[in-house]
Amino acid sequence: MDALKLLSRSTNVRKTGKVRQLAGNNVKLPSSQRTAPQPIANGISDAPPLKSRKREHEQAAGGSSGDAVVDFFGQGAVNTAAAPAVTVHSAAEDDMDLEDSAANVRPEANAEAAKSLLRRHKLKVTWLNLGKKKQSRSKASATHGKKDKQGEPVYPAPLEHFTDLEARFAISRRLCQNVRDQGYVTATEVQLAALPLLIDSPKRILPGEVAAYSAVDDNEGIDLLTVAPTGSGKTLAFLLPLFHKIAQARRKEEKLERRTTALILAPTKELVSQITNEGRKLGANTGIQVAQVRKGMRLGHDLDTNGNSMGDESVVKVDILVATPGTLHSIFKDINEEAAALEDVDTLVLDEADVLLDPLFREQTTGIWKKLSNPGLRVSLWSATMGSNIEELARSIIESRHKRLQPSDDVPARPAPLLRLVVGLKDSAVPNIEHKLIYAATEQGKLMGLRQLLHPTTSSREPGPHLRPPFIVFTQTIERAAALHSELLYDIPAEAGGISRIAVLHSDLSDTARDDVMVRFRKGEIWVLITTDLLSRGVDFRGVNGVVNYDIPSSSAAYVHRVGRTGRAGREGGVAVTLYSKEDISYMKHVANVVAVANQQKGIAVNGSSQEWLLRSLPKMTQNDKQKLKKHGVEARTTRGMAKDPRGE
Structure with missing residues (x-):
């Protein structure tokens, strides 16, 4: 008798020869899944909220609750016990929503469709620096019957599919092809809202009745604070607008001159290396170069058409620099004139911003921030956790920098709109584990x-x-x-x-x-x-x-x-x-x-x-x-x- 058959007769074997997991432990592992990033599902949890002892004495215990398991990233809701019926939108229904919110529908219908979609995906966008006078007059700040004291709610038209990038935002074909080559099809929650905010015109993003208040040129863009879960695709959400912005600027220039116009800061070398690699894949064959700042590197001289240094081999100038605050700060400290190499930087990205603005990195990060002398500098901060103290610090730095660099006119220029995007429940761990x-x-x-x-x-x-x-x-x-x-x-x-x-x-x-x-x-x-x-x-x-x-x-x-x-x-x-x-x-x-x-x-x-x-x-x-x-x-x-x-x- 075949011993293998005897020992495995109670086990189902695949045609490939691999043994299936037992039904009691049939769990998909992250290492076995090769899916692209998925959006958060429109799930509704039937689990009751945590009750304090005081509430328990005040309220009688009643009603059994179901165990509706919610897939945080879009695999649907699964009912494991008796529970009220939950409506889950299918992919076909989502496509119908897209058609309803197309450009041929009335503007007010488009706005309502955007609001509905953002709420369904648990996305909240708020205009933080609107101004106290205008904010108190605005009626649009009523959300679910309550006044939003933090700012004005904003409802950008979401981007659900990357196939719409070229037609909607005029992003270059090569850049769109690179996005497709990496397997991106459906936008995750943070990408769904952040990409329109960073790419689209502010006049189309901001609420119509208060848009005139900003008095900001369309080309200047916005500042953005983003709080989104770990592993939700934040890197692509800030890299893609950077590449598009640089590509647009190059189209307008008569001479192809390589200038460093974007700086990305991250707390560790491992994260810096990862962002650099992702940037190089996204910018393949676009002519836009990304480099990681290392010790001993010098910034400031142009590269030739092939991307090679025309002078000293240690001298580098690329379109996007990625660095840790410590490495870049040490370069500025050792060679003072290097700060002039970043005078053209018009975009600063702080990845894991709560750490970069924590006391450990704060002095270095703010020191670099202050050395960026471009008056049109736009800033975006990204993290899965961001306390109110970090938000207030970022707002104060942006405001003080604007006052310091604003032109000395009779009528001072208003700061760029500062928006905050929160995905799901703020500062929470992913529940799909x-x-x-x-x-x-x-x-x-x-x-x-x-x-x-x-x-x-x-x-x-x-x-x-x-x-x-x-x-x-x-x-x-x-x-x-x-x-x-x-x-x-x-x-x-x-x-x-x-x-x-x-x-x-x-x-x-x-x-x-x-x-x-x-x-x-x-x-x-x-x-x-x-x-x-x-x-x-x-x-x-x-x-x-x-x-x-x-x-x-x-x-x-x-x-x-x-x-x-x-x-x-x-x-x-x-x-x-x-x-x-x-x-x-x-x-x-x-x-x-x-x-x-x-x-x-x-x-x-x-x-x-x-x-x-x-x-x-x-x-x-x-x-x-x-x-x-x-x-x-x-x-x-x-x-x-x-x-x-x-x-x-």
């Missing part, structure tokens, strides 16, 4: 828990998807990352690749070593990558199946960005595991709150569950506790804390 909080008690318990994730047992009865390689492990410090790497180095058997399957990445490594680890992880040669928050921001690993917070994140924003390394572009099946010990209990409230909100969006009821008990049992964090955690992390894992208790107990 599984969030797990696991109490491990001690450091030894956390290590044991991580080893169990590396070697899961088939008899595990834990509900939900299991964590499978490749995945990323986050630690609090570089020393802990290196120590954990040494501890796990031989946990993968030689038959499966051994020590080559586990790697560590942190800022103490050389640029060459960091680049090598990134390349190997993207190729799938590395299965477990241990790192710090260096990789928590913006870096796109589409095939990552999970994230492990070996050390708890320092803030709710840090948790959102860490777990956002999986579930990219709407991929399902990702798992985010947070291991916490007794030292972490005092700081776990912010993580539990983010997880609760994410589960609510997914349609998982919190009230009456163990998660509700956990939320109520965890101690509240004071503002001092939050600041202390953000600056220093958990003390037990710092050098000082380890000196007190080397065993971590």
Whole structure:
């Protein structure tokens, strides 16, 4: 008898010879999905909101709620229990909406169609610097029967399909072809609203009754603050308008002179490298060049028609520069005249703006911002999390810079419109992944828990998807990352690749070593990558199946960005595991709150569950506790804390 047939007779085998997953664990993994970025679905969560004890005493408990699971990025809503009927728009109905909002329909009908579509996709655009007098007079600021005190609502006509780029915005054929070559067909939520805002004429974007107030030339554009989920396609949303703007400027020039007109800042070298690579793919065969700023590079001299330096090889001048604030600031500091090389920059992009304007990078970022002397400079800020303090700081810098550079006329020029775009629920984690909080008690318990994730047992009865390689492990410090790497180095058997399957990445490594680890992880040669928050921001690993917070994140924003390394572009099946010990209990409230909100969006009821008990049992964090955690992390894992208790107990 064939032993293989005997052992596998209860398993369905594909024609390709691969074994199917058992029905009880039939979960699509992010690494197995090759879909293009998808928009957020019009799902409605039937999970009741979190109730406080006070509300529970005031209101009687009534009615059962359904578990309508909402796919955050557009795979539709799935009802797993009895629930009220939910209307889901099909692709055909969406096409009908597009036809109804075409140019042959009355303008007021187009406006209503735009409002309906934006609300369906949970998009909110607000004009922030309209002016107090005009804002108080405007009746259009009433939203759902309430006054929007933050500004004037704006309803740009959304762009749902990239096939409309050429006809609607006159974007060059080559640029449109490059977009198609990368597999972009349907715009994600942030692209759906941000592209029209950054490409279209401000006079067509802003509300008709207050558009005249801005007194801004169409060519000057707008300033934009964007808050959108991790993995939602923000990079393309700010790169495409840049390329279009540069291409348009070149058409108007008689002489082809290469000038650096756009600057993109990002907090890490890995993210800078990723943006540069995406820019080069988007600008292929367009003549528009993108370069990453590196140490020792000089800015200022033209390149010849082939893109080669006509003088010193270290001298570079391209259309778009991508840099970290530290690298660019050091160049300005060492060679003062280099600041003149950026006098033509008319667009500044801050990717992961909340970090760039945080105290760690604030001085360098604002220093570069102030050196950009072009009066027509337009700014856009992008992140998955952006607190009100960051928004206020950005607004104050824009306003003070405008006052400083405005012409000395009797009638001062008004600033460009400053708009804010919020996609979905602000500062929330993507709900299309599984969030797990696991109490491990001690450091030894956390290590044991991580080893169990590396070697899961088939008899595990834990509900939900299991964590499978490749995945990323986050630690609090570089020393802990290196120590954990040494501890796990031989946990993968030689038959499966051994020590080559586990790697560590942190800022103490050389640029060459960091680049090598990134390349190997993207190729799938590395299965477990241990790192710090260096990789928590913006870096796109589409095939990552999970994230492990070996050390708890320092803030709710840090948790959102860490777990956002999986579930990219709407991929399902990702798992985010947070291991916490007794030292972490005092700081776990912010993580539990983010997880609760994410589960609510997914349609998982919190009230009456163990998660509700956990939320109520965890101690509240004071503002001092939050600041202390953000600056220093958990003390037990710092050098000082380890000196007190080397065993971590």
